Amino acid sequence: MTNSSKAGGFAGTDSYIATRDLEVAVNASVALGRPLLVKGEPGTGKTVLAAEVARALGQDLIQWHIKSTTKAAQGLYEYDAVARLRDGQLGEAKVHDIRNYIIRGKLWEAFASERQVVLLIDEIDKADIEFPNDLLQELDRMEFFVYETKETVTAKHRPVVIITSNNEKELPDAFLRRCFFHYIRFPDREIMERIVAAHYPDIKANLVREALTLFYEIRDVPGLRKKPATSELLDWLKLLMVEDIPAETLKSKDPKVVVPPLYGALLKNEQDLHLFERVAFMARRGQ
Amino acid sequence: MFAGFITALRNEDVPVSLTEYLTLIGALKTGVVSLSVEDFYFLARATLVKDERRIDRFDRVFAVYFKGLEAIGGEILADIPEEWLRKLAERYLTPEEMAAVQSLGGWDKLMDTLRQRLAEQKERHQGGNKWIGTAGTSPFGAYGYNPEGIRIGQNGSRHRRAVKVWDKREFRDLDGDVELGTRSIKLALRRLRRWGREGEATELDLGGTIGATARNGGSLDLKLRPERRNKVKVLLLLDIGGSMDDHVEETAQLFSAAKSEFKHLETFYFHNCPYERLWRSNRRRFDAATPTPEVMRTYGPDWSLILVGDATMSPYEITVPGGSVEHWNEESGQVWLERLLRHYPRSAWINPRDQQLWGFTQSLKLIDQLMAKRMFPLTLDGIDDALRALRHRK
Numbered sequence: 044m045t046n047s048s049k050a051g052g053f054a055g056t057d058s059y060i061a062t063r064d065l066e067v068a069v070n071a072s073v074a075l076g077r078p079l080l081v082k083g084e085p086g087t088g089k090t091v092l093a094a095e096v097a098r099a100l101g102q103d104l105i106q107w108h109i110k111s112t113t114k115a116a117q118g119l120y121e122y123d124a125v126a127r128l129r130d131g132q133l134g135e136a137k138v139h140d141i142r143n144y145i146i147r148g149k150l151w152e153a154f155a156s157e158r159q160v161v162l163l164i165d166e167i168d169k170a171d172i173e174f175p176n177d178l179l180q181e182l183d184r185m186e187f188f189v190y191e192t193k194e195t196v197t198a199k200h201r202p203v204v205i206i207t208s209n210n211e212k213e214l215p216d217a218f219l220r221r222c223f224f225h226y227i228r229f230p231d232r233e234i235m236e237r238i239v240a241a242h243y244p245d246i247k248a249n250l251v252r253e254a255l256t257l258f259y260e261i262r263d264v265p266g267l268r269k270k271p272a273t274s275e276l277l278d279w280l281k282l283l284m285v286e287d288i289p290a291e292t293l294k295s296k297d298p299k300v301v302v303p304p305l306y307g308a309l310l311k312n313e314q315d316l317h318l319f320e321r322v323a324f325m326a327r328r329g330q
Numbered sequence: 331m332f333a334g335f336i337t338a339l340r341n342e343d344v345p346v347s348l349t350e351y352l353t354l355i356g357a358l359k360t361g362v363v364s365l366s367v368e369d370f371y372f373l374a375r376a377t378l379v380k381d382e383r384r385i386d387r388f389d390r391v392f393a394v395y396f397k398g399l400e401a402i403g404g405e406i407l408a409d410i411p412e413e414w415l416r417k418l419a420e421r422y423l424t425p426e427e428m429a430a431v432q433s434l435g436g437w438d439k440l441m442d443t444l445r446q447r448l449a450e451q452k453e454r455h456q457g458g459n460k461w462i463g464t465a466g467t468s469p470f471g472a473y474g475y476n477p478e479g480i481r482i483g484q485n486g487s488r489h490r491r492a493v494k495v496w497d498k499r500e501f502r503d504l505d506g507d508v509e510l511g512t513r514s515i516k517l518a519l520r521r522l523r524r525w526g527r528e529g530e531a532t533e534l535d536l537g538g539t540i541g542a543t544a545r546n547g548g549s550l551d552l553k554l555r556p557e558r559r560n561k562v563k564v565l566l567l568l569d570i571g572g573s574m575d576d577h578v579e580e581t582a583q584l585f586s587a588a589k590s591e592f593k594h595l596e597t598f599y600f601h602n603c604p605y606e607r608l609w610r611s612n613r614r615r616f617d618a619a620t621p622t623p624e625v626m627r628t629y630g631p632d633w634s635l636i637l638v639g640d641a642t643m644s645p646y647e648i649t650v651p652g653g654s655v656e657h658w659n660e661e662s663g664q665v666w667l668e669r670l671l672r673h674y675p676r677s678a679w680i681n682p683r684d685q686q687l688w689g690f691t692q693s694l695k696l697i698d699q700l701m702a703k704r705m706f707p708l709t710l711d712g713i714d715d716a717l718r719a720l721r722h723r724k
Contacts, residue, residue: 052362067363068376074360075353082382112557124536128543128550219380220349226382 059088059095060230060238068225069096078164078182078204080219083227086272089207092227093163096205102158105202107149108165115177118150118164119187119196141191150181151196159200168208175218183221230273232259242277246284253293254280257303261310264322271309279308335395336378342391344384353377367396531556563594565629565674567608569639570599577682580708581638584680588636596629602643603663603697604670605654622666626673634720635674638708640683641697648696667700677701678716682708 053069055061061069069092072079081089097104107118123144130138137143147155153162167175181187185198206222208214230238232255239251258279262270271279282305292304303309310316332354339346354377363369371392379388531554538553545551566588568581588595598608598620607619646653648663671677679697681688685707688694698705706716 063368064372064375067369067372070362071357071360071373071376074362075357077353079376080380124540125534125550125552128540128548132549214380216345216380220347222380223353223376224380225376226385 053096053099056095056099058241059091060234060241061092061095062228062234065092065225065227068223072205072223073100073203075223076185076201076203078206078222080206080208080214080222080224081227082208082210082224084229084270084272085209086274087227087229088273089227090163090165093161093165093205093207096203097161100159100161100203102203103156103160104163105149105153105156105160106163106165109167109170109174111169111171113170113174115170115174115181116148118148118178119181120148120151120189121146122191145189145191150178150187153202154185154196154198156202157199160202162202162204164204164206166209167206168210168214172215176215179217179221229262235273235276238273239277239280243280243284246280247290249290250283250288250293251280253290254283257293258309261303261319264319267310267315267318269311269315271311275309275311279305282308332374335391338391338395339378339388342387344379344387344391346378350378533557561594562592563629563633564588564592564596565625565633565635566595566597567604567635567637567639568597568599569602569637569641574640574682577640577708580682584638584708584713594633596633598625600639601654601656602639603641603647603654603667604637605657605659605663605666606661622670626670631673631675633674633676635670635677636716636720637677637679638682639679640681641679641694641705642683642691643693645692645696648693648700664696664700667697671700676720676722677704678719679705680708680713680716681705685712 052066053061053073054066068079081092083089093106094104122141123146127138127141127144149162153160182204185201186195188195235255236251239246239255254276258271258276261267286305288304306316306319310319332351336346336351354374357363357373357377358370363373374392375385375388379385533555535553535555538555539551542551542553543549566585568585574581585597598610600608604622606622608622608625609619611618643655644653647655648667651660651662652658653662679701681694683691683694688698688705704716704719706712706719
């Protein structure tokens with residue numbers, strides 16, 4: 044819960060609860076200057092981790108969000124040939140220096156920074172299957188070559204690289220070999236209580252207790268398409284607090300009220316909602 | 331230093347390379363972790379395992395390889411639970427029960443057996459009715475020594491607790507051979523992607539633009555091209571009813587995953603073996619069937635054919651005309667299946683039955699022969715193999 048005691052170490056922050064295995068993985072990857080690959084269920088705080096590491100280490104965060112069309116080269120630089128052609132036709136003076144048409148990517152930005160930064164490569168699995176391979180050299184040696192200007196860009200300080208993946212594609216072995224790996228497990232009740240406490244320090248204890256019971260009940264319903272995760276729970280608790288819903292409502296045994304209040308924050312499609320209604324109804328009737 | 335551990339991991343199919351081993355040693359040298367077993371376990375896991383499906387295997391190897399390590403620097407473990415148990419037992423057992431314990435051969439014998447069983451339990455983890463605390467068939471369970479109780483006793487030692495982190499085997503569900511949700515199937519189905527450019531031109535074709543501009547005497551001529559899309563086409567034939575009822579859930583998962591993954595997906599149903607008719611909706615199987623030749627005409631050989639069925643039936647349903655259980659078929663199932671396979675060079679049969687039982691069903695062996703080794707089990711690895719086979723023409 045406290046900021047790191049060791050210099051340069053990561054030990055969770057006041058708003059981010061890190062388990063010991065996550066701390067070890069982060070610290071090892073910082074110490075060896077190798078990327079950390081983070082996987083886990085959606086909504087368990089993979090992306091937030093990078094921001095929190097940056098905060099704990101007192102560094103800037105550079106985010107590179109990957110889309111299905113993103114190419115590895117875009118993270119290094121892009122050469123805007125069309126603009127140069129156009130300028131050539133208009134007879135502009137800057138056309139003679141190719142450097143004016145090279146647009147720096149996120150990786151270059153991170154390499155060029157005067158201080159060490161945290162670089163987040165978010166959802167790397169969204170991109171093409173070859174994407175990670177194209178970044179192997181760059182992430183390993185932390186340098187790359189710009190063909191247009193014949194210069195080599197080398198990192199002034201090896202950035203702390205954090206990569207997240209949602210498991211939509213297998214990542215190549217050669218890439219994995221160079222990374223540290225951490226799988227964020229879904230937090231158990233005890234850790235979840237600490238997470239809630241970190242986010243909403245003045246929430247009522249009995250509301251949390253009832254809400255968590257209900258939350259884990261919903262997660263246990265077999266066959267849900269999208270199980271609610273930490274981020275959904277936090278949203279839901281916030282709504283409950285804003286609407287000032289008493290804890291008693293959550294454990295209401297009234298057979299007419301089978302669906303928890305403000306369920307929209309937890310269940311995101313109507314099949315799941317129907318399924319939950321059915322299961323909850325059967326459970327109530329059985330009592 | 332841990333070369334033996336690396337070998338042990340590799341023997342258990344956890345792919346570890348020299349690079350990772352060196353990284354681990356490098357990380358230990360930097361001293362990022364304290365000198366506790368638990369931290370070492372976390373560090374080794376982050377360094378050596380790169381796939382959550384392998385973490386369970388890693389945990390098992392770790393538990394076996396480093397057994398005994400947790401005792402270093404700690405109290406002598408064996409004494410603690412024994413002491414603890416003795417006290418507990420003396421407090422809770424009636425004199426008659428004490429006598430029963432004595433009849434087993436006395437305390438020492440009892441404790442020996444207990445310790446031995448605990449060790450076995452840790453290594454094997456699954457088992458019959460021999461283990462402590464299961465359904466009263468073991469003498470231990472009857473006197474209230476359930477495994478939880480014993481473990482609580484061991485919690486008296488700090489180092490014991492550390493062991494439990496990997497002994498808990500929290501990543502068991504993620505082992506590749508076990509889990510089969512739609513998400514993982516989708517993941518496997520992605521292997522079948524075949525990219526192509528079709529449809530509206532929306533993307534700037536840089537090379538084309540430069541070429542055209544040059545030909546145009548230097549004045550800018552923009553060229554656009556369509557985006558890359560997955561253009562693989564899949565024809566899915568599902569066996570429905572009868573013996574397939576046991577496999578409805580897995581098949582439904584496969585189907586729903588396939589539906590969201592492929593833009594070009596057509597589904598038909600058959601019963602036991604495909605004959606001259608297939609149907610689109612199972613409810614209307616008797617009045618709205620599509621002749622198989624029509625299906626083959628509509629969907630050309632560029633489609634990939636995936637058959638899903640347990641191939642469990644009477645062998646006559648495959649080999650003999652008129653063998654179908656539902657109607658009179660002029661030509662045998664074998665003829666139709668061969669016709670389909672000739673028409674679709676990319677084909678695979680996915681079978682939801684346990685692969686170990688395949689050899690016991692004659693019809694299954696027949697279909698397997700007809701498919702020429704292109705039958706795969708309905709597991710993640712099986713689907714993976716099937717899709718790999720689909721990428722190559724026969």
